[in-house]
Every structure is written in C-alpha cells, then in structure tokens.
Amino acid sequence: MPAITVSHLRKTYDDTIAVADVSFEVGAGEIFGILGPNGAGKTTTVECISGLRTPDGGEVRVLGLDPRHDREEVRQVLGVQLQESQLPGKIQVREALELYASFYRDPADVGELLEQWGLADKAKARFGRLSGGQKQRLAIALAMVGNPRVVVLDELTTGLDPHARRTAWELVEQVRAAGVTVLLVTHFMEEAERLCDRLAVIDRGRVVALDTPAGLAARGPAAAQRMRFRPSQAVDVAELRALPGVTSVERHGAHLEVAGDADVIGAVTAYLARRQIIAAELRVEQSSLDDAFIALTSHATAAQEA
C-alpha cells in the first residue's frame, strides 16, 4: 500500500485557487519532495494530507485512511512538523516532548528521543532559548514522538545556516533509516537533490513535473555542460570550437571555458589527451535541478522580477 495517495486534489479559499489539481503517490519508505515557488499550493496540499484542511475536491489517503473521516487514526500514524510559533517560549524541551507524547496511544520514549535527536543536554532548556538548529531538532523529535509511519516536514531548513541545514539533512536521513516515510516540502534545490527519492514540482496549484531529481535535472535546458580549466600549454581555440558538441569557447585570463551539449566533456578531454595537455583546476558544471526548476516555473520568476 502507498504511504500517501493524493488524487485530483482541489482547494480554494474564497476566490483564490490554492490547489487546482494535484495528484501523486508516495511509496512506503520514500523521501518524497514537494518543490515549488511561493504560493504554488505546497502548504495547502500538505495541510489537506494532514487533515488540517478539508479539500473541495479529490481524494487523499494516508496508509489507506481518509484524513477527513479517520482523523484520529491518521493522527496516530502521521507525524507533522510543528511551526515554531506553535510552542510557547517558556516550555522546556522535555516538557514539550512529554506533552506531545501524551496525545498518542503508543508514544516513543522521551528520554530516548532526547538522546537520539541530540537534545539530552537541553532537556531543561526553555524553547525560546534554543538556537535555530536546536529548535529544528526539537521540531523533528516532536514529529516523531507518536512513533509515526509517515512524517510531513514543511520548510524544515528555512532560516537555518548551512551547518545546521546539513545537520537537519542527516536527521531526515535518520528518520527514513528508522523506516518512516518522509514528505518534505522545500524550496531549496540542493536539499531536494540531496534527500529526495522523487519530487513533485508544483506550480500554480498543479503538478508540472514528477520525477527523480536526476530525471528532472535531465529535462533542464538542453542538458548543457560547461567546463573550465587552465591548460598546461597553449591551446588552439579554433580547434576546440570545431570539436563535436562544443557551442562556445571563451578565454578568462589563463583559463578556458568550454560550453556545449552532453558530448562536450568527452570530446574536450580526448582532444587534450591527444595533445598531452593537462587541464589544471578543472571544474565541470552540468545543467542542474535548478535550471530545470526555473524552466518549469519560469513565469513565477518573471512575475517576481516584474
């Protein structure tokens, strides 16, 4: 049975269509990402999955349960990351976990959770005094307190510094290693690429792409490749330009930058090897998930720039 099934979900607020038509399925044990620009309908979608909102149309199932009709059952199997504003600043870390544990039939052991999520020495610290990274760890620990089979993490790493973000990624992998399915809402491409098995890109209330991160990246503009290096001896730029797949060659001081299609790296490397030229300080950039995302949701970028 899939962990989550969403089919033709629709949700409007007055005259705003937040979710027009969203369908996807999350397999048990997957880390599934929902990616999209601001206002795309991501949060509304996960709120419908969590039973926090009632859809206007379509169906949602969590482990075969309907969040509207089997609300209590869904609450027992689905962990939802709390937004920071939902905890009072004065509550202590252990108190918060014990309070939330009391809502579940079969809660996790609070002491073990504190250990597992690196909060044991913060058990008596007040929530308001925690660092961003510690708050995030508590948010995940709270989502895990009911021993859920599925967790929803919405913008888990927004506002975190790069170190804390990497730690949060390790935590998400730890959640999955515990056999829990993860639904992750994010707008960080790197995060999606690093963590997610599959992604749904949502734009204006619709799924515009559903694929693995690599599959999505491959849809980027012409799968462009770019290599930059410092040749160990003079290179005939005209010869480089004539190689198969090369679209441009530029000089930047002692460096050369060669761009082209998927064949360009092989062609340039073979050419340099034939001439016994070493490519020092070599950097290769491939068309990324970023490029694919921008291409898929380009109107949003245009609107933001306008």
Ligand code: ADP
């Ligand atoms: P995302 O999470 O992708 O940023 P949301 O699901 O939060 O998108 O929002 C989708 C659209 O619905 C946006 O246009 C947003 O302004 C609108 N919206 C979200 N929540 C409400 C609400 N409670 N009342 C009215 N409009 C809302």
